[in-house]
Amino acid sequence: MKRILFVDDEPKVLEGLERMLHAQRKQWEMSFVASGAEALALLETRPFDAIVTDVRMPEMGGVRLLECVQQRFPATMRVVLSGFFEREAALKAAGLAHQYLAKPCDPERLCEAVERLCRLGPVFSDEATRRVVAAVGRLPSPGRTDAGLIEALGKPDVPLEEVDRILRQDEGMSARVLDLVNSAGFGLFCEFASLYQAAGPVELEPLSHLWLAVEIFRTFQPDCSIAGFSPEGVRRHSRRAARIAARLPVPRETFAEAVTAALLHDVGKLVLAVRLPGPLERALETAARENRPQCAVEQEILGTDHAEVGGFLLSVWGLPRTIVDAVTRHHHPAAEGPLLDGLDVLAVAHTANALDAERSAGADPWDSEYLAALGVADRLPAWRAMAEQIASAGGI
Ligand SMILES: [Fe+2]
Numbered sequence: 478m479k480r481i482l483f484v485d486d487e488p489k490v491l492e493g494l495e496r497m498l499h500a501q502r503k504q505w506e507m508s509f510v511a512s513g514a515e516a517l518a519l520l521e522t523r524p525f526d527a528i529v530t531d532v533r534m535p536e537m538g539g540v541r542l543l544e545c546v547q548q549r550f551p552a553t554m555r556v557v558l559s560g561f562f563e564r565e566a567a568l569k570a571a572g573l574a575h576q577y578l579a580k581p582c583d584p585e586r587l588c589e590a591v592e593r594l595c596r597l598g599p600v601f602s603d604e605a606t607r608r609v610v611a612a613v614g615r616l617p618s619p620g621r622t623d624a625g626l627i628e629a630l631g632k633p634d635v636p637l638e639e640v641d642r643i644l645r646q647d648e649g650m651s652a653r654v655l656d657l658v659n660s661a662g663f664g665l666f667c668e669f670a671s672l673y674q675a676a677g678p679v680e681l682e683p684l685s686h687l688w689l690a691v692e693i694f695r696t697f698q699p700d701c702s703i704a705g706f707s708p709e710g711v712r713r714h715s716r717r718a719a720r721i722a723a724r725l726p727v728p729r730e731t732f733a734e735a736v737t738a739a740l741l742h743d744v745g746k747l748v749l750a751v752r753l754p755g756p757l758e759r760a761l762e763t764a765a766r767e768n769r770p771q772c773a774v775e776q777e778i779l780g781t782d783h784a785e786v787g788g789f790l791l792s793v794w795g796l797p798r799t800i801v802d803a804v805t806r807h808h809h810p811a812a813e814g815p816l817l818d819g820l821d822v823l824a825v826a827h828t829a830n831a832l833d834a835e836r837s838a839g840a841d842p843w844d845s846e847y848l849a850a851l852g853v854a855d856r857l858p859a860w861r862a863m864a865e866q867i868a869s870a871g872g873i
């Protein structure tokens with residue numbers, strides 16, 4: 478049973494929500510309160526999995542309430558349900574929420590969003606991971622212009638006029654997008670988008686995941702002064718891992734997910750660097766001194782590691798389960814049996830990471846039992862040569 482708290486100062490809205498969500502009674506224990514103060518008082522009495530709040534409320538507004546929840550109850554997922562005319566406050570609140578929903582919101586959409594956030598609980602029951610990720614806040618999902626651009630770029634040989642037309646639709650957005658077009662991230666997007674195309678017809682969804690991946694690298698700009706940590710190093714390793722992934726034997730249907738998983742497998746490192754630079758620095762220093770894998774030391778110091786943090790964050794943002802799973806378990810996958818037709822998404826993330834990482838010191842370890850169970854040990858020399866070739870090619 479999940480515990481969900483709804484906050485809205487309009488009694489009619491609360492009644493409407495209660496009626497609309499009646500069918501959820503079997504899965505959710507729901508509380509409905511009319512103010513931020515009542516919500517905080519209730520949160521003091523027992524933990525809630527998620528809070529769904531309005532933005533414009535007298536006395537304590539939604540923004541203040543979410544700030545308090547973020548600080549005092551970081552493990553509670555924060556959802557904003559806001560009306561159209563509260564745009565400014567809503568934008569502030571959106572930065573504090575994991576999920577932003579506009580009123581009116583149909584019950585399926587609301588349930589789906591809350592369920593998705595809550596499902597993360599049992600998977601990532603580890604409080605430490607949830608706390609780190611819950612404090613990150615939210616990343617903007619692609620807006621309409623981004624979505625149009627993604628669609629246009631997904632078509633083979635898209636005419637430049639088409640891209641130009643999309644960019645001109647929205648001036649503020651086009652400045653941002655042009656910035657992006659001129660960045661290395663955009664080159665990355667085009668490179669992998671064309672790889673997806675080469676593998677077969679491209680669906681819009683994998684392309685928007687790829688777009689999100691590029692946005693994540695752009696958004697997380699950790700402080701470069703953390704000893705032993707280089708954000709650029711993480712980006713380059715991630716890019717190489719994705720290139721390796723694209724050349725491993727992957728079934729066509731999961732090709733895009735496998736490449737995206739490889740690209741995002743270490744995103745948790747950037748999150749830790751932004752949120753917990755001190756403990757990360759200690760973990761890196763200990764790992765180097767004792768010559769142990771970074772993830773093991775992170776577990777000791779933080780109670781979680783970059784794989785769990787990255788996977789959790791991606792699941793909050795709604796990436797597919799296969800990608801989330803591959804990122805979460807990329808150091809320690811557990812084989813379910815020998816491979817039948819190519820590597821699955823998790824196997825690709827593990828293999829691509831290890832093939833690139835083993836070339837440097839303090840690498841993420843191979844799981845040799847896993848490799849043996851997959852029955853691919855004899856292919857390793859050829860894969861190593863391929864990884865070497867990718868590393869020496871350099872590029873963006
Ligand atoms: Fe890793």
Ligand SMILES: [Fe+2]
Binds near residue numbers: 841
């Ligand atoms: Fe890695």
